[in-house]
Amino acid sequence: MSVRTGVFICHCGTNIGGIVNVPEVVEYARTLPNVAFTEGNLYTCSEDGLSSIRKNIKEHDLNRVVVASCTPRTHEILFRQNCELAGLNKYLFEFVNLREHCSWVHMDAHDDATLKAKDLVRMGIAKVSLLTPQEDLSTDVIRACLIIGGGISGLSASLTLANQGYHVALIEKNDRLGGLLKDINRVFPSNEPSSHLLDPLINSSSKHQNIDVYLEAELTDVKGFIGDFTVTLSQDSKTKELKVGTIIVSTGAQELKPAGSFGYDRFDNVMTQLEFEQRFKSDFDGLNRVVMINCVGARMEERKYCGRFCCITGIKNAVLLKEANPGAEISILQRDIMACGKVFEDYYRTALEMGIRFIRYNVDRPPDITGSDNVADKVRVYHELMGRDIEIDVDAVLLTTPLIPGEDNQQLSRIMKIPVGNDGYFLEAHQKLRPVEFPSDGIFLAGCARYPTDISECISQGYAAATKAAIPMARGLVITDAFTCEVDPSRCSACGRCVEICPFGAIDWADWRDMKGETGSVAMVNPTECKGCGLCSSSCLSSAITLKGFTDEEILAMVNTV
Amino acid sequence: MTRKAALVIGGGIAGIQASIDLANMGIQVYLVEKNPSIGGRMAQLDKTFPTNDCAMCILAPKMIECANHENIRLLTYSELDELTGDAGRFKAKITKKARFIEEDKCVGCGECAEKCPTKVNDDFNAGLGKRKAIYKFFPQAVPSTYVIDPDYCRTLNGKKCGVCEKICKAKAVNYEQKDEVLTIEIGAVILASGFDLYNVAPLTEYGWGKIKNVLTAMQFERMICASGPTGGHLKRPSDDKEPERLAFIQCVGSRDIRHKRYCSAVCCMHATKEAILAHEHCPGLSSTIFYMDMRAVGKGFQEYVQRAKDQYAVEYIRARPGRVTENEENQNPVIHYEDTVNREFRAEEFDMVILSQALVPAESNRSIAEKLNIGLDEFGFVSNPQGMANPFGTSRAGVFGCGFCQSPMDVPDSVVRASAAASKVAEVLASA
Structure with missing residues (x-):
């Protein structure tokens, strides 16, 4: 089937239209290969603009769409969904940024900005022709959470998750629950005995039908990914395997x-x-x-x-x-x-x-x-x-x-592929806005395992981590964007650069047998964990890794047209 | 019938986070914000400590996620009128104030504001700049819909004008628009009403409002912000000159039994950040921070303070300045203080003085608390009779608090509390 591209160019009020000569770019786009329809919109994102896209997809039998407007950060989802509404695979859409990348940075050079806008639009059209339909990946999520550490943070997380109807496996390396708080007599600022706070939590979690408590238990292995982790515990010198969808690390800290x-x-x-x-x-x-x-x-x-x-x-x-x-x-x-x-x-x-x-x-x-x-x-x-x-x-x-990091942090970091900071505490995904999350999906953090934290904050973080864990479990499935990386095993030299560089722990080793029947290890990307950042594909020396939606052919088509 | 729905009051970072978490758990959220845009105080910040992340760059995606989420209904420029019923089966009445702009038609192009003849002091810029009577709350506002200020609009006050209506190509201006009242059914409520800035004018010893080169920390924050009234250029209000020596006075109104006896919790780090940013704007600039205790207690905070000293020419002097006067020749503020290390009284001249003003619970807390029927403490923070065991509790079952409306706290603590309160709501909805 021949490629029929529709190009929609946005004035964004005066944001783009006040600098770039949009009608000229629209006329220019009409002359480019594979372009079946072009149009300028005052606001492509307004309901007028969106319905025009849908109408023209049908009327002109368009099978690719380019929108040249603002930023994919805010608007890509909207335009993709709009394509889907008109029956077009949402991955056959390409975004060209004429605002941040053009009009806003060339406010004093209208003619040059128009020339650059034409270049950017031509590049987008060159790329979109090569895009292929993709499907989102969906994974079922097991409605159970592993909580590592039975101090005040872990107990708080366990109870709220259990009360929300999720199953919890709470593992504690000591022979009792309560963590560091158990050793403390009285708590500030109420000066009440710590048992007033702890005992109700320990009693309820020991009795709760949704909570299994494993005392004197140690985590020895974690396999899998968000939604489907297989964790191995050792208890009484026996090993036990559990299946969980999410994990909370609440291993606490110790006094110096x-x-x-x-x-x-x-x-x-x-x-x-x-x-x-x-x-x-x-x-x-x-x-x-x-x-x-x-x-x-x-x-x-x-x-x-x-x-x-x-x-x-x-x-x-x-x-x-x-x-x-x-x-x-x-x-x-x-x-x-x-x-x-x-x-x-x-x-x-x-x-x-x-x-x-x-x-x-x-x-x-x-x-x-x-x-x-x-x-x-x-x-x-x-x-x-x-x-x-x-x-x-x-x-x-x-x-x-002060408190100092727990002695098991390094070992847990290795088992779970979660980062530890220079101070020895676990490192959250973002200090400001994602304090109880790890970069890897499905694993969360609470309490003194992250940094010295007082009791109220430990309880809060326990609840907060529980919320984060509850989200995928409430939905029951995780949907991943199709633009993820893929390894061509026949080209992989098993150098391990990608495994090291991946910030999300999404790449692992896998056994592979080549065409001659020889076996070996190759890198493999787990698409559920991959965020499509492209670090691995751009650092692969063997060109064995492709980021879908940003293949070498697609990028080169853009470059070659300039 | 119980609906799996919740009401979140306050669209700052805490309310936004709580809403997103609830919505992602499959709960229908009504997010009520009294201002024309969500974003709250964080939207006013240039950067954030201790990573110097641009505040808007990390906040805007969350605002947009809120606006686009299928489970979130944004009710901006709206206020709660009444909450009846009990945990699990509340009914709330909400007034959506007239914007005099049709939300579904306005595309946010801004041509109306360009042509509007009426200038008004801009609260978002802490009074430093001007906006028009028809305005967008701030450039990245969500929703990006404009709003007409009924106190200043000429047409709405019976004068001849109508310029915005004529200029609007989208035909979005509607001077006849009326307030709208909605009734919603929800199972639980999260209050995240945030904070206001303490008025420092009564602290006459520091000269704010009289000495031109004395600013509050929020005014200075807007000044260093690229989207602020000076386009991010640091200049002295008296003569537009770039300052070389800054002084920050900490605990202005905080830890002071004449004003607010509590510690506002974020100002030590906030001043350190502003001193660092000022140095980045003007590399020759140095800062002196006058403090009582340098409360750098969060993750990475001590390292941040050390970096300020080592790389950004920031000096910390432990002193509680007694007064600020002005050198009339050059409009330089002069700080009078006792150097407690060397036990000497000193008077030192600076180009600008920045007051780390106390932060107080939002003014609107009183009326919201009345409507929610929950108790406040003597300062106006949400009181929590349930104590430590439930750090999100209020005096009414099914109503939870999070963020600065509970007690002074920074952004990470506020988002933790917000996510935590979401689990409390989920528990209520699961058992109802």
Whole structure:
């Protein structure tokens, strides 16, 4: 069948029409090969423009459509759908950008902009002739989610998913649920026991008909892709395979033990905040003079980040000590008090009003701890406001340390092909707008596995990750754009560049037998995971990878026409 | 009958994210926004910390996704009148205010605004520029439909004009258009009404409104934005000269018992970002940030502050400036402060001073809360009697809060809360 292309050129009000001579480009397009119809529209995207496209597809028997207007970013879906409405395969459509690529950047050069518009339209027409019909790919999604880590984030995610009717497999490497929060006595800012928060969650998830809890279980392998993962667990030295559609990583973090700092290894009465909570619970006898040192092991060269809520943890323990023993003298040596927002600022203010002293120390003149035998008895620190050193007698010194990444992060990163950042925490897809997603589809992130996160935020992230996991499961299927990459196994040299470069983990090794019957490994793209970015096809040294809709022939046809 | 539908109030980044997530879960969403476009505060930002992503470049695709989504009905320039019923079976009444423009006809070409004779202060540009009485809320507005401001339009105020009606080729102008009231049935509500900027005029010690070269952080943000009133050119309001020395004063109205005692949570990073961007605009420029605590607590924030110091000539001085005066010879603002490290009083001259103003719950929260029958705290943030266990709760079952209307928070925290609230809604709809 011969190619019959319809070309629709948009004025975009004055955006294009005010600079490019659109009628001239329309007349010009009429003279090009395979063009059966051309038209200028004031707004091709308006209902007038769209219905004209549909009408002319039918009247002129068009089998290719070019729209030359604004940007595919906002309008490609619209025009593709419109072609589909008129019975034309939506992949037989080509977008030419005359606004961002032409009129907006050549506002002062009308004639040249018109010439360039003709070039761009000619290139689009050259390409569209070579396009072939494609079908979207659709994959069924298993309505079950694997949640790795049974702390407050994982528990929150599990419960909401289960309540929404999805099946959850919750795996926890320890012999109990609750994570790091289980080791904490009381929680800020309510100062209630952590069990008030945790116990209802642990009880409900243990009983919920939609949740299977696997304790002392470890993830050993993940295969598959969004909608259809096969995960292998090891529990009691037995392995078990599960099929899930989505995965949430909520593996948490751990408190830094500051070996070598501030007499931590030398003095028995120097301990971290968490050690203090475990050692003293709520019986603070003998603790009349306490100094806390903040930012131990944080905001420094080796560990640049701020622990986000350690200041508040310190304030909590100071407040609890002071409530139990109003005569106690408590000093917090700090660099900045990170009491962001409404609740924490009030919490900080309460501590100040209770008489807890906050002393700013200079990181270049850190506090010094002295003592005899294994007991610290004095802290000396340079007091910035007074401009001199001061000495404080102490019964105990609490070191406020940040969380550090979980020890399994690297291993999980390898098993699941999910990225870890320079700080050792898992790296989300986008820091600003996709905080609980990974670049790979179907795998999500919550809580301290991503970065130190307080309890409210852990719960929020658990729910947020659950929402992201629920989306494909609610739909029941994933539809992938047809413009994905494909490997020609007969040309693949198995160099592995594409496997490494793919940001979505969509390329894997597969066995292949060539025409002579010899077997070997070749790269293979999983179209469900492929986003069509083209990194692999442009970096393949053997020209073995083709991005559909952007084949070498199609691109060269555009280039050759210029 | 329960409908699998939800109402989202507020079309900022939190409301947009909540709507997209709900819609992708198969839930019908009504997104109500009081302004003529969705986008909220993020649309006013030039770039975002700590990645310096252009705000519009990451926001616009989400706005468009909202507009194109088959499960989302956008109700811009609209307000909630009433919510009746209970979780799982609410009824909401919504007024769609007259735009005086037929939405299905306007193609957003802008010829009307070009010809409109009436100029009005532009709120979107924090009062720095002018717009017309017929206007698009901002260049990338979604929907891109124009709107006539009934307070200023000559025709609507009985004067002779009618220019826009004559000029509009699409015949979209309709001076007779009336408000429209819709009734919708929904199972749950998400409130994401965001924040307003605290009026810093009462803090007379800092001279805003009197000293020309003292701006608020949002005014400065619009100034460095390419789509802003100066086309992205940094210039002093007094003489249009490019500044060389900037000062930022933090906690203006925040952490201050005379004004708002809470911490606004984003200003430390916001000022750091603006200082970095200013240096990118004018490479010889240096900035001084006067702060109380440098609250750089999020992922990558400490590194961002370090980069500001190392590569962008940003100096941080811990001080709470007492007042700002003006050197009348050159209109330079002078900051009077105590250097707490060296324990000295100082007066230092800058080319421009930027005030990191407190952020407060949206003014409209009070009336929305009344209509939703939910409680607010003393500041006007949504109160949450359910405490930590349900960080999205309000005092009414089936109504959830997310984003800045709950408590000061930045964009990532707001989108997390928004996505989280979507699961809460899904739970309500699953059990109803």
